[in-house]
Amino acid sequence: MRARKVPPDLVGELEKAAGPASVTAEAGELEAFASDESGAEPAPPDVVVRPADTDAVGRVLGVAHRLGVPVVPVGGLTGLAGGAVPRRGGIALSLERLDRIHPVDRDNLRVSAGAGTRTVDLQQAAAGAGLFYPPDPAALERSTIGGNVATNAGGPRCFKYGVTAEYVLALEAVSAEGRVFRTGAATRKNATGLRLAQLLIGSEGTLAVVTEVTLRLVVPPRARAAATASFDSVEAAGEAAAAIVRSGLVPSALELLDATCLALLREQLEGVPLAEGAALLLVEVDGPDEGRVGADLEHVSALLAGARERELAKREEDVELLWAARRALSPAIARSTRDFVFQDVCVPIAAVPEALRRIGDIAERYALRIPVFSHAGDGNLHPSILYDAAAGDQAERAHAAERDVLRAALELGGTISAEHGIGLLKLPFVREDLDSVAIDQMRAIKRALDPHGILNPGKLLPS
Numbered sequence: 001m002r003a004r005k006v007p008p009d010l011v012g013e014l015e016k017a018a019g020p021a022s023v024t025a026e027a028g029e030l031e032a033f034a035s036d037e038s039g040a041e042p043a044p045p046d047v048v049v050r051p052a053d054t055d056a057v058g059r060v061l062g063v064a065h066r067l068g069v070p071v072v073p074v075g076g077l078t079g080l081a082g083g084a085v086p087r088r089g090g091i092a093l094s095l096e097r098l099d100r101i102h103p104v105d106r107d108n109l110r111v112s113a114g115a116g117t118r119t120v121d122l123q124q125a126a127a128g129a130g131l132f133y134p135p136d137p138a139a140l141e142r143s144t145i146g147g148n149v150a151t152n153a154g155g156p157r158c159f160k161y162g163v164t165a166e167y168v169l170a171l172e173a174v175s176a177e178g179r180v181f182r183t184g185a186a187t188r189k190n191a192t193g194l195r196l197a198q199l200l201i202g203s204e205g206t207l208a209v210v211t212e213v214t215l216r217l218v219v220p221p222r223a224r225a226a227a228t229a230s231f232d233s234v235e236a237a238g239e240a241a242a243a244i245v246r247s248g249l250v251p252s253a254l255e256l257l258d259a260t261c262l263a264l265l266r267e268q269l270e271g272v273p274l275a276e277g278a279a280l281l282l283v284e285v286d287g288p289d290e291g292r293v294g295a296d297l298e299h300v301s302a303l304l305a306g307a308r309e310r311e312l313a314k315r316e317e318d319v320e321l322l323w324a325a326r327r328a329l330s331p332a333i334a335r336s337t338r339d340f341v342f343q344d345v346c347v348p349i350a351a352v353p354e355a356l357r358r359i360g361d362i363a364e365r366y367a368l369r370i371p372v373f374s375h376a377g378d379g380n381l382h383p384s385i386l387y388d389a390a391a392g393d394q395a396e397r398a399h400a401a402e403r404d405v406l407r408a409a410l411e412l413g414g415t416i417s418a419e420h421g422i423g424l425l426k427l428p429f430v431r432e433d434l435d436s437v438a439i440d441q442m443r444a445i446k447r448a449l450d451p452h453g454i455l456n457p458g459k460l461l462p463s
């Protein structure tokens, strides 16, 4: 539902601000900006603007602020929470042309890049300079650094290496009124002023538009190896993951796949050697040399002694084969069903087995398939609720199951989003997760930074 009518002079004003070639209201373009990857109901913007530089972003926001028009910042549209869907129309502000990667500063292990830079391009630029940018959201070939900052994106490597927030040193951004500012510092430590850059991380385009990001890089690991272990129950796999975390070992990935995920992979990928069992753990260790990695792999192997079967992958090609199977999982889930709700919850590590058990119960209660894979080291579970909207009451059951999954995470001391954000889709559940006074304070910050409420309205915070 649109909140307001489009001001008649909007397109003309935006053309003056960003240049006519940067502004379009052509139907095909509006359609292309109507949805992200979340499955949220599409809603086209009234106009799409692709500013050429930060100053143009400032002028566009100046127009939007003056005319009171909603602005939805847009990265790669890979979001899974509906954050970039322009539910209230207005301007889809694509940062795609802000994709310059500055030369990597090898001496200081850092790099600056425009918000529209693809995550994969940033990773490759770092690798080209002999350095490593670890955050690895699975859609990194299409997602942007600006979108990663706005959602505080994670991925399988985050247990060891941390999420996007842990790499952001400084940001250039544009305020709701159109004022360009820089915040943070290009140093490793910084205790000067409020942590405004950190506040913008994960703010889903509701507080400012990020135009450039300065990121910390690390020295890449020189060796890696992996172990897989199958278990007779998904809870046992969860217990083993928790035991690895408690041992003090920090694997570079600690992924759990339940029996439904394994069945889907077997159905769809011929020749992938996947052990039988109710769940599989994939544990990767990396480090500066083969000696240390080998010692860590032995440690992992000992910690997995209770598994039904264990396999070690010491050669790079064998490790890569395991990751190829892991990467094939999301497409295999998507191909296996007409519709699905892809969830993202996080629980304390000790609660992982119980969370898995409860999700199994929910699948049974609603008679739906719910494959779960998990960045288990972080307690981050991704249950996918599979259904067919055209079949009877399946959609209703799927959404009831989704609600129960989120509530189970909360009951276990967890949270309703680990890495995908709130966007539109999880908004109805935010009050169950956050303290009401904390919500009031967040809303006060929102009002202070965006007095006319034009930045991505109707997202992230309940009204």
Ligand SMILES: Cc1cc2nc3c(=O)[nH]c(=O)nc-3n(C[C@H](O)[C@H](O)[C@H](O)COP(=O)(O)OP(=O)(O)OC[C@H]3O[C@@H](n4cnc5c(N)ncnc54)[C@H](O)[C@@H]3O)c2cc1C
Residues within 6 Å of the ligand: 036, 037, 072, 073, 074, 075, 076, 077, 078, 079, 080, 082, 083, 084, 095, 115, 116, 136, 137, 138, 139, 140, 142, 143, 144, 145, 146, 147, 148, 149, 150, 151, 152, 153, 154, 155, 156, 204, 205, 206, 208, 209, 210, 211, 330, 419, 420, 423, 456
């Ligand atoms: C197959 C698949 C796998 C995925 N795997 C992972 C995963 O492993 N881990 C993970 O964390 N996520 C994952 N995601 C989700 C998604 O890739 C991330 O949320 C990503 O960070 C979104 O980036 P984007 O550039 O596509 O942003 P968009 O989808 O375009 O936008 C996301 C949000 O950020 C805001 N935004 C975008 N750019 C800016 C900006 N410059 N300034 C201010 N706000 C901005 C938007 O308004 C919106 O609210 C996956 C998605 C898919 C489709």
